[in-house]
Amino acid sequence: MRACATWTDAVIESFGDLTPTVREFRIRPTGDAATVQRHEPGSHLQMQLLVDGKPELRSYSLVGEPDGQTWRIAVKRLDDGRGGSRAMWRLATGDRLQVSGPRNHFPLDFNAPAYLLVAGGIGITPLLGMAQALAGRCAQSGRSLRMLYGVRSEAELAYGQALRACLGERLQAAVDTRIDFTAEIAALPPGAQMYVCGPVPMLDAARHAWEASGRPAADLRYETFGNSGRFSPQAFRVLIPRHALDITVPAGCSLLDALEQAGVEAVSDCKRGECGLCTLDVLALDGEIDHRDVFLSEHERQQNTRLCACVSRVVGSVTLDSSYRPDA
Template sequence: MAKQYEMFKVRVTGVEQATPQIKRFTLARADGGPLPAFSGGSHVIVQMQSPCGSQFSNAYSLMSDPRQLHSYQIGVRLEEQSKGGSAFMHNQVAVGSELTISTPNNLFALDADAGRHVLIAGGIGITPFLAQLHELEDGATPYELHYAFRAPEHGAFQGDLEQGPHAGNTRFYIDSLDRKLDLAALCAGLADDAHLYVCGPKPLIDAVIATAAAAGIAESRVHWEQFAAAAPATGAAFTVVLARSGTELQVEEGMTILQAIEKSKAAKVECLCREGVCGTCETAILEGEAEHFDQYLSDEEKAAQQSMMLCVSRARSARLVLDL
């Protein structure tokens, strides 16, 4: 059930403007000790406290070398419609600032059974692949990285890739220069043991999933990650019953179950990310079925309808009874 995280303090030791919209932050443990081990594809939850008392909590991929635990690095894109977290990181966080982060968790690991790793990144979606590339340096499994972005000035960490050991395995696609990524051609040429990984904007993820399916690539060979709440703004209202108290709540269109519970103060639910990736708000389903929009549960767990993430998932039925 609900995942538990250790939270600890880190100090910002470096801030770099990677593109007009993306900053790279280097974090070291505030007590000077080594950071927890992680693998490529891992993320941490970053908690931020504003001077006015507002608290933000976002998930960010670790992009540094998993073999070096004296510091972590994360890349943060300033979102146009920021809920507060990315704006805080860009406008309030500087060298010397202290943040609270979680121990790492990995929902986007490289598959050990793959005969080839094909990595597809869009914009800020490059970050988890940077850590994975470190893991691939010494391995025998072939790999390739396809990195798409809008214009040369938006190619975050392009210089690192061009000058590093992965230059020969990396291809860049720049929209403004009319260098487009041909997903159909890429998928058509894949061997049966190759695995696809995609991270970036939702249209890119959807296109990779659809193109892979059209090419006959099994779903188990397609892996994706996106840190953004996936619950749609539309959808009929439904009733949620909190079984322990008998409280009934109406969850309106455009509202999450978590928001309805918090508004009514009917129960206390911990949720670190509010994006369906941390697992802390996982709650057992006693009656009804959920429409799952999280990235934490596996396809098998979603089909079993035993639990759901209250921060993003909604009800498939008109009435949902939860173990709260």
């Protein structure tokens, strides 16, 4: 059971490659919803895609400031990923699809005294709109704004021209270089906020450095685009005593999808391990949980008392308690 969503018919208006691995799509709603809703920085769209012949949902950050006619998203092709990017890259101009949104699990606070935006690779997508929204405000008020943009090569610097136009020298590219989060955080004034979007190792480094700095946890805001985990995907066994179920989750299927296919209702939304709606209690574990979420704290992961069904996997077998409760 997914969180409530309103679906809109849409069409691929156009697309173009920003880098050798990143493609931007302009998506136009059709019919009664032909006017694009205004969206805040950090918002995303959900899309219904056919992934290897199966209908699945994927979420993509909305890029840049809205123009009232189309939504923009950018998708990095990952040939060894879960298939969503390959499905997107097969789409052509005029292809129709269903979208839901915009939604925002990564909101921007306009009242901070200073900002540090940190993007890693395709993590630039939600941060471009934030940079554009903050650039003028910060310049007028004298507040500090900087962006660090980590990429593996200059060729992968998507939206570099747009970022330089709005940020100028406040943009710093870290090409094939690790970002020193400890030093960057130490240079921030009290009350500053840091917004991070990128791969999980970058996010983990940012979180650890922020925690070590003693700054308020609420002043670190983050979003990730996925975690491939510590182990290669493999089949694992799941027991649900409340439903008298004993099922096997295939290597190419998420735990959440396997539960839904078995008739177990599980609430979900982001399907990226961020919102925590799909967390389930772990009753017993024979093996190891490969936590692939960013919702649970490091302490919670070590306890292995909960897992996020949308992304996390198990090496071995696990006994879970579903969120289902019979009517009183």
